[in-house]
Amino acid sequence: xxxxxxxxxxxxxxxxxxxxxxxxxxxxxxxxxxxxxxxxxxxxxxxxxxxxxxxxxxxxxxxxxxxxxxxxxxxxxxxxxxxxxxxxxxxxxxxxxxxxxxxxxxxxxxxxxxxxxxxxxxxxxxxxxxxxxxxxxxxxxxxxxxxxxxxxxxxxxxxxxxxxxxxxxxxxxxxxxxxxxxxxxxxxxxxxxxxxxxxxxxxxxxxxxxxxxxxxxxxxxxxxxxxxxxxxxxxxxxxxxxxxxxxxxxxxxxxxxxxxxxxxxxxxxxxxxxxxxxxxxxxxxxxxxxxxxxxxxxxxxxxxxxxxxxxxxxxxxxxxxxxxxxxxxxxxxxxxx
Numbered sequence: 285x286x287x288x289x290x291x292x293x294x295x296x297x298x299x300x301x302x303x304x305x306x307x308x309x310x311x312x313x314x315x316x317x318x319x320x321x322x323x324x325x326x327x328x329x330x331x332x333x334x335x336x337x338x339x340x341x342x343x344x345x346x347x348x349x350x351x352x353x354x355x356x357x358x359x360x361x362x363x364x365x366x367x368x369x370x371x372x373x374x375x376x377x378x379x380x381x382x383x384x385x386x387x388x389x390x391x392x393x394x395x396x397x398x399x400x401x402x403x404x405x406x407x408x409x410x411x412x413x414x415x416x417x418x419x420x421x422x423x424x425x426x427x428x429x430x431x432x433x434x435x436x437x438x439x440x441x442x443x444x445x446x447x448x449x450x451x452x453x454x455x456x457x458x459x460x461x462x463x464x465x466x467x468x469x470x471x472x473x474x475x476x477x478x479x480x481x482x483x484x485x486x487x488x489x490x491x492x493x494x495x496x497x498x499x500x501x502x503x504x505x506x507x508x509x510x511x512x513x514x515x516x517x518x519x520x521x522x523x524x525x526x527x528x529x530x531x532x533x534x535x536x537x538x539x540x541x542x543x544x545x546x547x548x549x550x551x552x553x554x555x556x557x558x559x560x561x562x563x564x565x566x567x568x569x570x571x572x573x574x575x576x577x578x579x580x581x582x583x584x585x586x587x588x589x590x591x592x593x594x595x596x597x598x599x600x601x602x603x604x605x606x607x608x609x610x611x612x613x614x615x616x617x618x619x620x621x
Contacts, residue, residue, distance in 0.1 A: 547608045
């Protein structure tokens with residue numbers, strides 16, 4: 285996926301107002317298949333998948349022994365004996381290492397379908413109408429964080445009502461040899477609905493406005509779920525990797541917390557910019573951008589927990605200090621459907 289097809293603002297606004305098309309084939313797709321799929325899942329991530337009904341999708345975390353986040357993933361119950369994990373491209377090998385190290389004598393296959401399958405995402409308020417126009421009958425009626433297998437002019441396709449933009453949207457998984465046809469069909473049928481192709485730049489501004497974390501920025505192997513505000517994803521009492529470390533963090537409280545900032549002035553607070561309170565360093569910026577939707581500079585930052593309620597922050601941007609105020613996240617929230 286390129287950084288842009290046109291420009292970031294045009295692509296960003298298309299998704300917020302009409303629709304955007306993303307090639308997300310770089311994401312990994314890994315399945316656990318077999319009678320012990322849930323047992324393996326219970327060892328390697330923070331969701332108790334035994335409670336995951338068919339067609340449901342949940343956000344989950346793969347942790348290291350210290351409770352740091354190796355990856356954030358979407359887990360789906362594709363079939364009774366099959367779990368589908370959509371993982372981040374840069375972490376796929378690390379995830380597979382975790383999975384394979386925990387299989388032991390379980391009756392389960394770990395199947396990496398990342399090359400066999402590809403993915404595209406149609407995001408924005410017009411995305412249901414575009415799926416209908418493409419002839420994928422019934423897919424537009426999926427509930428939020430639901431997944432199903434559908435058929436249509438493109439043949440069999442897996443569709444989930446998920447995305448990384450904060451808008452209504454869908455992600456489509458289909459065999460790699462058919463993904464170009466799906467891309468072309470989406471552009472053809474989406475043209476009258478304002479659909480345009482979008483790149484990494486718009487994906488980043490969209491996800492930041494929506495308060496969604498990016499690995500290597502808001503989350504990483506040195507950040508635990510409680511620091512990142514992702515305690516909602518810790519939904520298992522099983523003995524998964526990192527649980528004992530998280531139990532300690534839960535008992536003692538996290539040393540840092542993720543906050544949202546609106547930064548004054550024209551300069552964007554980039555990653556690793558220093559955050560200060562009354563001249564004292566209290567943390568660092570994770571991500572920052574000029575929000576196309578809000579027209580202000582926004583940023584996320586990991587700051588010391590005792591500083592999170594400070595009346596005033598500042599951010600050191602190069603040799604300048606810009607004042608900043610804490611604001612609730614997400615910075616942008618779409619109207620409820």
